[in-house]
Amino acid sequence: MTRVLEQTVPVTFRYAVHFTHGLFQAHNPVLCTALASATGEPAKVLCVLDGGVSQAFPDLGARVAAYFAAHADALHLVAPPLTVPGGERVKQEAGWVRAVQDAIHMHGIDRHSYVVVVGGGAVLDMVGFAAATAHRGVRLVRVPTTVLAQNDSGVGVKNSVNAYGKKNWLGTFAPPYAVLNDLTFLTALEDRDWLGGLAEAVKVALLKDAAFFAWLEEQAGALVARDLEAMEYAVYRCAELHLAHIAGAGDPFELGSSRPLDFGHWAAHKLESLTGYALRHGEAVAVGLALDCTYGALQGMLPETDWQRVLRLLLALKLPVYVPELGTSAQDPADPRGVLSGLNEFREHLGGRLTIPLLTAIGHATEVHAMDADVLRRSVELLRDLHDQPRGASWLPTPTLAS
Known part of the structure; x- marks a missing residue:
């Protein structure tokens, strides 16, 4: 006799894509509102920055820290932002995924905490892959900084790194918790x-x-x-x-x-x-x-x-x-x-x-x-x-x- 058990698992994902200017200005409520904790406790956040974006905006790390300090009643930045290389290199070298996972582990980022990644599409892909594979998935908030990331790759459900000489060979389908498009970042892009x-x-x-x-x-x-x-x-x-x-x-x-x-x-x-x-x-x-x-x-x-x-x-x-x-x-x-x-x-x-x-x-x-x-x-x-x-x-x- 053959027996079969069938199971249907409906899952609905909902996330918002915000368009704003000056995301890390203290008076801008978008980031704080998006990450507000339902428990009333400050939300734990690990922030990862694209090194290329940090070069274009040298005060970015300080601005991020100042924003969290201004909203300390709602947000807790667990450590100074972690900076990783920008561009496709970050998807080519496997060590960067491990570096983000190490930081998630070290700072106790769990499924009710957040990883906020600020950068171009390659950095979003890599950090998204790391976040999706830590604890089987921690909340990812994307802050895309390029035209391509804001209009395409940053708003979708895919995360990936390169392997075996092929683009995006390793990856996950994991929708972000939120996408925050700060259009001010586009002004620093080269042509x-x-x-x-x-x-x-x-x-x-x-x-x-x-x-x-x-x-x-x-x-x-x-x-x-x-x-x-x-x-x-x-x-x-x-x-x-x-x-x-x-x-x-x-x-x-x-x-x-x-x-x-x-x-x-x-x-x-x-x-x-x-x-x-x-x-x-x-x-x-x-x-x-x-x-x-x-x-x-x-x-x-x-x-x-x-x-x-x-x-x-x-x-x-x-x-x-x-x-x-x-x-x-x-x-x-x-x-x-x-x-x-x-x-x-x-x-x-x-x-x-x-x-x-x-x-x-x-x-x-x-x-x-x-x-x-x-x-x-x-x-x-x-x-x-x-x-x-x-x-x-x-x-x-x-x-x-x-x-």
Whole structure:
């Protein structure tokens, strides 16, 4: 006789994404309100800072300490902030996860305490992984400091570090307790990071919102000129679209074989690895978007006029559409040194059969389960030719797809 016991475990996660200025100014209530303890006792907090952010804001550690001192009745900072390296290095070196876990252990951070992490996407990923694996998960409060982290990676449910030469190979699905976007941090970004994060805004607009894509076209000049008001809207709308997909698409923990918000990412992740992470994530995503849109247009899926709009916008935002490492796609798809091997790595990362989102129009996408290597190579050649052309204000992609 066979017996089966079936169990259903419904779990609802709820977290807020706040948008503010001057998060660590004593009069700003956002952080204190978000961490307020239901017991009436001061909430225990461990703070981790991105070293790059600390360099840009040398008084950040002192400001954090002063904020907690001003709210000592509600918050208890268990130690001076722990500083870790910024950038992809922190996800490459396993010792930093252990350093955060050691601090969680040393200072008695439990499931009713908080880890507050202030930094770019890589630091958020690493600290999130450490927090999710300590006590099977302690409360994580993210304070993203880059465009890309505030509009995409910082508002989602994933945490990760790199391993085996692959991006995000180790990780967890663990929603944050809260996300606090302090838009003031964006003012210190160098242009590469200010603009690079907009690749994710272009991506989600292409997938979800043609009107937002048109707004990005209209505001490209203002965004390049570092207009903060324009950037604030771009960050807010991009985050809103990402959150709507995470909550409403029915698969926030990626149990299926489809991952629409990773449009353009199969090539992007591989390009980051091939460049030793000299190519930043947003820049790699821009190249990945250009490649997949060109492929879709060559396959007759995406109208040529829409393809031209995509490339014009990427270039208007000073984002790359080609890098020399993309040329490695001419190699064998089984060769890990070539971009085409990223397709299989993408499939392995998610499991199941290969599923790639491609556009049918701006604001609309479909899925394919195979990509033609010869068409991909032609796409790369076309992007290389376009990259090499001189461009002016009235630039249009030529040669056309028919040439």
